[in-house]
Amino acid sequence: MSNFDELYREIILDHYRSPRNRGELPSPPALRVEGFNPLCGDEIVAYLQIDDGVLSDIKLTGQGCSISQASCSMMSSTVKGKTLDQVREAIKNFKQLMTVHATTLQENGQPVEADLRTLGELAALQGVVKFPVRIKCATLAWNTLSQGLDDYGAP
Numbered sequence: 001m002s003n004f005d006e007l008y009r010e011i012i013l014d015h016y017r018s019p020r021n022r023g024e025l026p027s028p029p030a031l032r033v034e035g036f037n038p039l040c041g042d043e044i045v046a047y048l049q050i051d052d053g054v055l056s057d058i059k060l061t062g063q064g065c066s067i068s069q070a071s072c073s074m075m076s077s078t079v080k081g082k083t084l085d086q087v088r089e090a091i092k093n094f095k096q097l098m099t100v101h102a103t104t105l106q107e108n109g110q111p112v113e114a115d116l117r118t119l120g121e122l123a124a125l126q127g128v129v130k131f132p133v134r135i136k137c138a139t140l141a142w143n144t145l146s147q148g149l150d151d152y153g154a155p
């Protein structure tokens with residue numbers, strides 16, 4: 001196992017064991033949106049508090065594999081407090097990470113260094129592109145967030 005893999009594993013396990021923004025928000029006013037990944041049995045419920053175009057608070061509950069739950073935690077700490085435009089940008093970037101990088105990993109399987117700098121902890125999830133069945137686990141949180149924004153309506 002490379003140092004990269006080791007580091008990523010630690011980041012994912014840390015979020016799995018100590019999930020950020022775990023819990024519920026009163027709904028309404030918060031938006032409640034559910035996500036389910038039948039391939040793995042992962043399920044999450046996201047609560048989004050949106051005020052004046054800002055995702056001012058986000059809480060999540062759910063259960064499932066370590067990748068899905070760690071991804072929830074990482075997603076929530078990435079988007080909390082951001083404007084909806086920034087949130088949409090983050091969703092787009094993450095989905096790109098899960099698709100594009102399958103072909104841009106270096107030959108030795110390690111991600112290019114630039115990704116670490118721009119994506120921070122999220123780069124840890126890049127490792128799952130090597131295991132296509134886990135991609136749905138990693139993207140569940142983001143798809144659910146995206147669904148929530150769609151429910152909320154256009155900006």
Ligand code: ZN
Nearest residue numbers: 040042065137
């Ligand atoms: Zn899963």
